[in-house]
Amino acid sequence: MNVIRQWIGSFPEVQRNAVIQAVESASLAKIRRALRSLHELAPEQRGPVLAVEILSTFNLEPIFPVLELALNCLPSRAQVRLAPLDDIEGYISQSASARSQGLPHARIVVWRVEELLPEALYPFSNGFPEQLAARVDKVLARVEGVVNLHERNAHGVPLFLSTIPLPVNFGNPVSAAQHCRGLFGSISRVNQKIYEIATARDGIYVLDVASWAAFEGRAHEDALVDFLARQPLSAKGQLGFALFIARCLRPLITPRRKVLALDLDNTLWGGVVGEDGVAGLTLGHEFPGNVHLRLQRELIELRNRGVLLVLLSKNNEADARQGFDSLPDMLLKWDDFAIRKVDWNHKHENLREAARELSLGVDTFAFIDDSDYEREQMRQFIPEVLILNESPDPLHTLRSLWDTDAFDSLAVTEEDRRRHRDYTIRAARDVGAHQDDLETFLKSLEMDVTIEEIGPSNMERVVTMLGKTNQFNLTTRRHSRVQLQSILESPGSIALALRLRDKFGDQGIVAVLLAILSGDNGTLIVDSFLVSCRALGRGVEDALWAAMVDRARQQNARRLEAAYISTAKNGLVTDLYDRLGLRRMQQDGESTRYLLEPIVPVKFPSWISLKGQSYGS
């Protein structure tokens, strides 16, 4: 419930109330009413279009409005399409052009043991163990076949494969667990296969219905409606199931929070270091210090998968440091925080300052503080910050970290895993930049870059960047994988990613440029041009631009058009195309169009070396 309240926070009050009533009552009539009320909103209030196809071995038609409501609350303008019952391969085999609608933004396959592997429910009637094991092998091959078929017919569309929940209605659960080829072992083999496929293949994800059902318990299921309509979910289960699907799809359209700003006293440890001294603090393996210790473990894990930590504490810095240095069970280190603001300033001011230093928007921050006052002040001064906890109780705070979807992501990339280190290095660099002449400083970074064609190996990162980059982003076009794929396939298009390495290490892909060949006169149109905020101010944009111009000349393009579309966040690049020597053609509202004709070569930045190739003069 808390999660959905956060999702719909931007809806007007009427719609919010309608949704909350619908969710609390789980009544279909109220769900339909809430949906109608959402449809009355203007498109921009409803979020992006999200076309989702659901293919299932059981009947989801009775819960269609529930699925629609959950997905609309993301928020999104969800368009849900249900494939005909239990016709997974048949439906996927239809080519996109044969269907009235185009490809979806996501496809979901939901199956359960009752249809996929019914023999496992009656093992002794179905040749247990050998014949049953052979039957399981066939199911494994079927799962693989479905994925192959999907990749052939809907390449680039994210596919979510459900795992198989343990059935609720069957006899003899004790016996079912005693043999690896029994009911539970067989289901487990199928699920293992699904995890393996998702691990090995790009764009295939797991919808872990098995774990969802385990969390929900027996109450999610209703044998009566299953017999009646081959729809196994109870009223409570329907809603939970739909919200679970929505949460799994959410990372496709909503970037996760990048930073967690948190308080120190009574959060990372029990007690107030400035008052109680280090000896008076509670942290360790005994209750209640173990709650704080567990919280620290969660924070370290978040840090290691790419969420930056910022410490906001009203304390004397020396006191705070003493806690970090002297508490024997302290797991978090002072340097685990990308930024520390330990002083007596307002926390909202310190948070804004931290956002500036990290070159991130305040809307990428989440916040934890045990003080009701601090949370309220943050809520009032910076409403964009997501406040995770609602009470001073440390166990409640820990639960809010377990429950939140703020940091959900479908893939943790190498860039994510390195993020903390990268930002720490960048902070050190910023200090350096003030001290030296800029070009000398940039040279000292020993930067070299590789220009890569965008393709399967770097697609995940490019789509993530298109979805997240705000500041150095000329057009802010949030292309999905599907849209990106169609740009890549369009003849004459140039789609480049820049990988940066410097003396601190491999920084990964930090810049992307997409240009599409227009039908007439060899005109290339720059669709997207963006640089990660981790690589700002280092001239990588000049390097990527030079590489693109070189390609354009090689393929005899005659002219190049580009546009700057102004947003609340991309003021940084207002004059970029002027600086790159393009001519302003016209300004139309938020959009300024530019032209380069003829396409003259561009000088590659002298402080960056290009691996393996040379561009420009």
Add this chain to the structure above:
Amino acid sequence: MGPEDRLLPLLLEFFELPADTPPENIRQQLLPAWDSLATVQLITDLERAFSVSFDIEEIVRLRSYQEIRDALSRQGVPFDNSPD
């Protein structure tokens, strides 16, 4: 609000009927929207709203306001002249 007060509005809202629809007109023969899909959805809503579960014999008979009311009464949901 007693069950009598809740059943009628629930059905009116479920089938999107005008507020002045007489209860005797809420029957499957008269409502095209009351198909087998609606029956399944309605059963889930009723079970949830009244905290009951129907048995199979009852479900095949749930075809009108009156039959639903009778089924709920048999489940111990008090109606009409009951004091709540």
